[in-house]
Structures are given as C-alpha cells and as structure tokens.
Amino acid sequence: MIFRCSEIITNWLIDNGVIDKKDYDLYFYGSYTLLISVSPLFLTLIIGVFMGLAINGLLVIIPFILVRKYSGGYHASSPKICLFSSILLLVMCIWLSDNIGCKDLAIFFLFSNLILMIISPVDSQNYRLDEEQKKRYRRTVFHLLIILNIVIVGLHIFQMYTAVICISLGIVLSAFLQIPYLGAKLIECLKVELL
Numbered sequence: 001m002i003f004r005c006s007e008i009i010t011n012w013l014i015d016n017g018v019i020d021k022k023d024y025d026l027y028f029y030g031s032y033t034l035l036i037s038v039s040p041l042f043l044t045l046i047i048g049v050f051m052g053l054a055i056n057g058l059l060v061i062i063p064f065i066l067v068r069k070y071s072g073g074y075h076a077s078s079p080k081i082c083l084f085s086s087i088l089l090l091v092m093c094i095w096l097s098d099n100i101g102c103k104d105l106a107i108f109f110l111f112s113n114l115i116l117m118i119i120s121p122v123d124s125q126n127y128r129l130d131e132e133q134k135k136r137y138r139r140t141v142f143h144l145l146i147i148l149n150i151v152i153v154g155l156h157i158f159q160m161y162t163a164v165i166c167i168s169l170g171i172v173l174s175a176f177l178q179i180p181y182l183g184a185k186l187i188e189c190l191k192v193e194l195l
Helices: 002-015 021-052 052-069 079-099 101-121 130-155 160-174 179-194
Strands: none
Touching: 002 079, 002 130, 021 052, 021 079, 052 079, 052 101, 052 130, 052 160, 079 160, 101 130, 101 160, 101 179
16 A cells, blocks of 8 residues: 555656656655655544544553654554554554553553563564664664653653553553564474574
8 A cells, every 4th residue: 555655656756756766766765764664654544533542542652653663663564464463562552552551551661661671672584684673673662762761750740640651551552563483483493492
C-alpha cells in the first residue's frame, strides 16, 4: 500500500513538471521513507479517533516510535501481518491507556526499562548493525529512556496520570517487541547446552 502510494506521488510530481523523470528513484525513495515514517502516527490517530482516545493514542505511539527506532525488535514477515499485528497491538495499548492504573502498570514498566537497557539494540534480519552502530543505538536508547522517565516522573508529580500511563505503555510496547528475540536466544542457548 505504501509502495503504491509512493509510486502515485512520484508519478504525480513528474506529470506536473515538479521533478524530472531521471530523478524518479530518488523521489520515490523519499516519499516511501516519509510515508513509512508517518504511517504509525496516522494509523494510531485513526484508531484513537474511533475509540474516542486520539490523544491517548498519540501519547502511546510517540515514545514507541522514538525508542523502537533504536531498540529494534520483532519485524513481521509480510506487510499484511505487520498491519494486522500493529492494529491489534495499538487497539490493545489504547484501550489499556484508559483501563489500567499507574500501580497496575508499574511492574511492567520497570521490567520494560530493564529489557530495553540490557538487550537493545536488537538486529533486524533486513538490517544488520555493526559494532559501532550497536554502541551508538544502545546509548541512544539509554538516553531516550532517561528523558522519557524524567518526563513520566514530572507528569506523575503534576498528577497527569493518563499521560504517565500512555507514555509508559509506549515503552512497554517497545520492550514487548523484543520478547521474540529473547525467546530465540533462549532456544539457541538450550540447543547448545543439549549438544
């Protein structure tokens, strides 16, 4: 879907004389990258509006996007699976943002911070990181978590509990998507021990 939209945008730019045909690949890549980057925001906004919790949705997805970019984690094998699982997880997180208390979320939040600080970044099959990138991404995740945790403490002090819960859920969701990696590493360790 995003691929097709990028084609339409790029062809429209060529047809209207905005860009030369020889620059098709560059503008296709640019529009594709832009659409991939903003699609989680739009998807969350749409789901949030339907659920009557648009602000909650945005407060969940923004920290998720920030952390996920550098923490890595599970990637679906196809765009359809990605879309379906994204919708399911977003609906769940947005629903939880209105139906869970800070105390109920606290242990998951603390555990998620630990997972992200210890395991990040997780390589993707499609994009492998070299050692320098891993160090840089790990530092970035650590700094983002410090900033987000400071924001959460500040919001908690001012009794803005819904915002605390939403931002915390964004962090929990980032950590949740690292669980498949943890499972694969555990299976790998067990296989080595059994041999």
